[in-house]
Amino acid sequence: QVKLQESGPGLVKPSGTLSLTCAVSGGSLSSSNWWTWVRQPPGKGLEWIGEIYHSGTTNNNPSLKSRVTISIDKSENQFSLKLTSMTAADTAVYYCARGKGTRPYYYSGLDVWGQGTTVTVSS
Amino acid sequence: SFELTQPPSVSVSPGQTASITCSGDKLGDKYVCWYQLKPGQSPVVVMYQDNKRPSGIPERFSGSNSGSTATLTISETQAVDEADYFCQAWDSKTEVFGGGTKLTVL
Numbered sequence: 001q002v003k004l005q006e007s008g009p010g011l012v013k014p015s016g017t018l019s020l021t022c023a024v025s026g027g028s029l030s031s032s033n034w035w036t037w038v039r040q041p042p043g044k045g046l047e048w049i050g051e052i053y054h055s056g057t058t059n060n061n062p063s064l065k066s067r068v069t070i071s072i073d074k075s076e077n078q079f080s081l082k083l084t085s086m087t088a089a090d091t092a093v094y095y096c097a098r099g100k101g102t103r104p105y106y107y108s109g110l111d112v113w114g115q116g117t118t119v120t121v122s123s
Numbered sequence: 124s125f126e127l128t129q130p131p132s133v134s135v136s137p138g139q140t141a142s143i144t145c146s147g148d149k150l151g152d153k154y155v156c157w158y159q160l161k162p163g164q165s166p167v168v169v170m171y172q173d174n175k176r177p178s179g180i181p182e183r184f185s186g187s188n189s190g191s192t193a194t195l196t197i198s199e200t201q202a203v204d205e206a207d208y209f210c211q212a213w214d215s216k217t218e219v220f221g222g223g224t225k226l227t228v229l
Contacts, residue, residue, distance in 0.1 A: 046209050048218040059216045103213055109156035113165035
Protein backbone atom coordinates (compact mmCIF):
# COMPACT_ATOMS: atom_id res chain seq x y z
CA GLN A 1 0.00 0.00 0.00
CA VAL A 2 1.53 3.26 -1.13
CA LYS A 3 1.79 6.00 1.49
CA LEU A 4 2.92 9.59 1.12
CA GLN A 5 4.27 11.87 3.83
CA GLU A 6 5.02 15.56 3.46
CA SER A 7 7.75 17.26 5.44
CA GLY A 8 9.02 20.79 5.63
CA PRO A 9 8.81 24.06 7.56
CA GLY A 10 5.49 25.23 8.87
CA LEU A 11 6.52 28.87 8.72
CA VAL A 12 8.12 30.78 5.87
CA LYS A 13 9.02 34.46 5.77
CA PRO A 14 7.61 36.74 3.08
CA SER A 15 9.79 36.70 -0.04
CA GLY A 16 11.34 33.46 1.17
CA THR A 17 11.39 30.04 -0.48
CA LEU A 18 9.27 27.09 0.56
CA SER A 19 10.86 23.66 0.32
CA LEU A 20 8.72 20.60 0.88
CA THR A 21 9.52 16.94 0.46
CA CYS A 22 7.16 14.05 -0.05
CA ALA A 23 8.44 10.65 1.04
CA VAL A 24 6.91 7.70 -0.79
CA SER A 25 6.68 4.32 0.92
CA GLY A 26 5.21 1.05 -0.26
CA GLY A 27 5.78 1.83 -3.90
CA SER A 28 8.28 3.08 -6.46
CA LEU A 29 8.60 6.51 -7.98
CA SER A 30 9.57 4.76 -11.19
CA SER A 31 6.05 3.46 -11.73
CA SER A 32 3.82 5.01 -14.41
CA ASN A 33 2.33 7.69 -12.20
CA TRP A 34 2.45 11.45 -11.89
CA TRP A 35 3.72 12.72 -8.52
CA THR A 36 1.74 15.79 -7.69
CA TRP A 37 1.50 18.81 -5.40
CA VAL A 38 -1.84 20.39 -4.49
CA ARG A 39 -2.65 23.09 -1.97
CA GLN A 40 -5.69 24.50 -0.21
CA PRO A 41 -5.60 28.04 1.17
CA PRO A 42 -7.70 28.64 4.28
CA GLY A 43 -11.38 28.76 3.43
CA LYS A 44 -10.73 28.19 -0.27
CA GLY A 45 -10.69 25.35 -2.75
CA LEU A 46 -8.04 23.01 -4.05
CA GLU A 47 -5.32 24.37 -6.31
CA TRP A 48 -3.12 22.15 -8.45
CA ILE A 49 0.51 23.23 -8.21
CA GLY A 50 2.23 20.80 -10.52
CA GLU A 51 3.47 17.27 -11.12
CA ILE A 52 6.48 15.24 -12.10
CA TYR A 53 6.93 11.91 -13.88
CA HIS A 54 9.73 9.50 -13.11
CA SER A 55 11.47 10.61 -16.30
CA GLY A 56 11.75 14.10 -14.84
CA THR A 57 9.08 15.59 -17.06
CA THR A 58 7.11 18.24 -15.20
CA ASN A 59 3.89 20.17 -15.69
CA ASN A 60 3.23 23.25 -13.58
CA ASN A 61 0.34 25.59 -12.95
CA PRO A 62 0.81 28.62 -15.22
CA SER A 63 -0.66 30.87 -12.52
CA LEU A 64 2.43 30.19 -10.42
CA LYS A 65 4.64 30.98 -13.39
CA SER A 66 8.32 30.38 -12.80
CA ARG A 67 8.08 30.26 -9.00
CA VAL A 68 7.62 26.48 -8.92
CA THR A 69 10.24 23.79 -9.18
CA ILE A 70 9.34 20.13 -8.73
CA SER A 71 12.10 17.55 -8.59
CA ILE A 72 12.38 13.83 -8.02
CA ASP A 73 14.95 11.72 -6.20
CA LYS A 74 14.41 8.10 -7.07
CA SER A 75 17.32 6.94 -4.91
CA GLU A 76 15.57 8.36 -1.84
CA ASN A 77 12.09 7.56 -3.16
CA GLN A 78 10.91 11.11 -2.65
CA PHE A 79 9.91 14.14 -4.65
CA SER A 80 10.09 17.79 -3.72
CA LEU A 81 8.52 21.19 -4.22
CA LYS A 82 10.22 24.55 -4.18
CA LEU A 83 8.11 27.69 -4.30
CA THR A 84 9.93 31.00 -4.38
CA SER A 85 8.90 34.58 -3.58
CA MET A 86 6.39 33.48 -0.98
CA THR A 87 3.60 35.84 0.07
CA ALA A 88 0.67 35.61 2.44
CA ALA A 89 -1.39 34.34 -0.49
CA ASP A 90 0.72 31.17 -0.43
CA THR A 91 -0.42 30.29 3.07
CA ALA A 92 -2.15 26.95 2.67
CA VAL A 93 -2.26 23.28 3.46
CA TYR A 94 0.09 21.61 0.99
CA TYR A 95 -0.56 18.05 -0.11
CA CYS A 96 1.48 15.64 -2.13
CA ALA A 97 -0.45 13.04 -4.07
CA ARG A 98 -0.09 10.28 -6.63
CA GLY A 99 -1.69 10.78 -10.00
CA LYS A 100 -2.30 7.19 -10.99
CA GLY A 101 -1.59 6.20 -14.54
CA THR A 102 -1.03 8.15 -17.72
CA ARG A 103 -3.34 10.48 -19.56
CA PRO A 104 -5.70 10.42 -21.19
CA TYR A 105 -6.93 6.85 -21.18
CA TYR A 106 -5.15 5.30 -18.23
CA TYR A 107 -5.34 8.11 -15.66
CA SER A 108 -7.48 7.42 -12.62
CA GLY A 109 -6.97 10.63 -10.70
CA LEU A 110 -5.13 11.51 -7.52
CA ASP A 111 -5.71 8.27 -5.70
CA VAL A 112 -3.22 8.49 -2.81
CA TRP A 113 -2.67 11.62 -0.74
CA GLY A 114 -0.39 12.64 2.06
CA GLN A 115 -1.91 13.96 5.24
CA GLY A 116 -1.06 17.52 4.26
CA THR A 117 1.21 20.06 5.90
CA THR A 118 0.22 23.56 6.92
CA VAL A 119 2.48 26.33 5.67
CA THR A 120 2.09 29.86 6.96
CA VAL A 121 3.81 32.84 5.41
CA SER A 122 4.55 35.43 8.05
CA SER A 123 7.41 37.50 9.36
CA SER B 124 -7.57 29.96 -19.37
CA PHE B 125 -9.76 26.94 -18.81
CA GLU B 126 -12.12 27.19 -15.85
CA LEU B 127 -14.49 24.84 -14.09
CA THR B 128 -17.59 26.22 -12.40
CA GLN B 129 -19.45 24.52 -9.56
CA PRO B 130 -22.36 25.71 -7.44
CA PRO B 131 -21.05 26.81 -4.04
CA SER B 132 -23.57 24.71 -2.16
CA VAL B 133 -26.08 21.93 -2.57
CA SER B 134 -28.50 20.71 0.07
CA VAL B 135 -30.20 17.33 0.19
CA SER B 136 -32.35 15.40 2.62
CA PRO B 137 -31.11 12.03 3.87
CA GLY B 138 -32.13 9.25 1.52
CA GLN B 139 -32.64 11.61 -1.41
CA THR B 140 -30.49 12.11 -4.50
CA ALA B 141 -27.88 14.86 -4.67
CA SER B 142 -26.54 16.17 -7.96
CA ILE B 143 -23.43 18.33 -8.13
CA THR B 144 -22.59 19.95 -11.44
CA CYS B 145 -19.33 21.11 -12.93
CA SER B 146 -19.30 23.27 -16.05
CA GLY B 147 -16.54 24.12 -18.47
CA ASP B 148 -16.00 24.82 -22.14
CA LYS B 149 -16.39 21.55 -24.08
CA LEU B 150 -15.94 19.66 -20.83
CA GLY B 151 -17.55 16.62 -22.38
CA ASP B 152 -14.44 16.22 -24.52
CA LYS B 153 -12.30 15.78 -21.43
CA TYR B 154 -12.16 13.26 -18.62
CA VAL B 155 -13.38 14.51 -15.24
CA CYS B 156 -12.45 13.38 -11.75
CA TRP B 157 -14.32 14.15 -8.55
CA TYR B 158 -12.86 14.49 -5.06
CA GLN B 159 -14.51 14.46 -1.66
CA LEU B 160 -12.93 16.57 1.08
CA LYS B 161 -14.01 16.46 4.69
CA PRO B 162 -12.68 18.79 7.41
CA GLY B 163 -9.36 17.68 8.80
CA GLN B 164 -8.94 14.93 6.21
CA SER B 165 -7.14 14.56 2.89
CA PRO B 166 -9.15 14.51 -0.34
CA VAL B 167 -10.50 11.22 -1.64
CA VAL B 168 -11.14 10.51 -5.30
CA VAL B 169 -14.72 9.30 -5.68
CA MET B 170 -14.94 9.27 -9.48
CA TYR B 171 -12.48 9.21 -12.36
CA GLN B 172 -12.75 9.19 -16.14
CA ASP B 173 -16.22 10.71 -15.77
CA ASN B 174 -18.04 7.67 -14.43
CA LYS B 175 -15.60 5.15 -12.96
CA ARG B 176 -15.70 4.46 -9.26
CA PRO B 177 -12.47 3.62 -7.44
CA SER B 178 -12.57 0.55 -5.27
CA GLY B 179 -14.12 1.25 -1.91
CA ILE B 180 -16.43 4.00 -3.17
CA PRO B 181 -20.10 3.09 -2.66
CA GLU B 182 -22.23 2.27 -5.70
CA ARG B 183 -24.55 5.15 -4.85
CA PHE B 184 -21.90 7.47 -6.28
CA SER B 185 -22.16 7.86 -10.04
CA GLY B 186 -20.93 10.31 -12.65
CA SER B 187 -21.66 11.58 -16.12
CA ASN B 188 -20.14 14.09 -18.51
CA SER B 189 -21.60 15.48 -21.71
CA GLY B 190 -21.53 18.74 -23.59
CA SER B 191 -20.22 21.33 -21.17
CA THR B 192 -21.38 19.79 -17.91
CA ALA B 193 -20.20 16.94 -15.72
CA THR B 194 -22.40 15.72 -12.90
CA LEU B 195 -21.67 13.78 -9.75
CA THR B 196 -24.78 12.06 -8.45
CA ILE B 197 -25.13 10.61 -4.99
CA SER B 198 -28.16 8.38 -4.55
CA GLU B 199 -29.69 7.64 -1.18
CA THR B 200 -27.51 10.32 0.34
CA GLN B 201 -26.29 9.70 3.87
CA ALA B 202 -25.03 12.03 6.57
CA VAL B 203 -21.54 10.64 6.02
CA ASP B 204 -21.60 12.13 2.49
CA GLU B 205 -21.63 15.67 3.84
CA ALA B 206 -18.41 17.19 2.52
CA ASP B 207 -16.90 19.51 -0.07
CA TYR B 208 -16.74 18.08 -3.57
CA PHE B 209 -14.33 19.23 -6.26
CA CYS B 210 -14.30 18.39 -9.94
CA GLN B 211 -11.04 18.26 -11.88
CA ALA B 212 -10.12 18.13 -15.54
CA TRP B 213 -6.97 18.26 -17.64
CA ASP B 214 -6.45 21.07 -20.12
CA SER B 215 -3.35 22.35 -21.88
CA LYS B 216 -0.98 20.34 -19.66
CA THR B 217 -2.66 21.68 -16.54
CA GLU B 218 -4.97 20.07 -14.03
CA VAL B 219 -7.81 22.43 -13.21
CA PHE B 220 -10.03 22.15 -10.15
CA GLY B 221 -13.50 23.54 -9.85
CA GLY B 222 -14.17 25.92 -6.99
CA GLY B 223 -15.86 23.23 -4.95
CA THR B 224 -19.40 22.51 -3.78
CA LYS B 225 -20.37 22.14 -0.15
CA LEU B 226 -22.88 19.30 0.16
CA THR B 227 -25.12 19.63 3.17
CA VAL B 228 -27.26 16.71 4.26
CA LEU B 229 -30.15 17.94 6.37
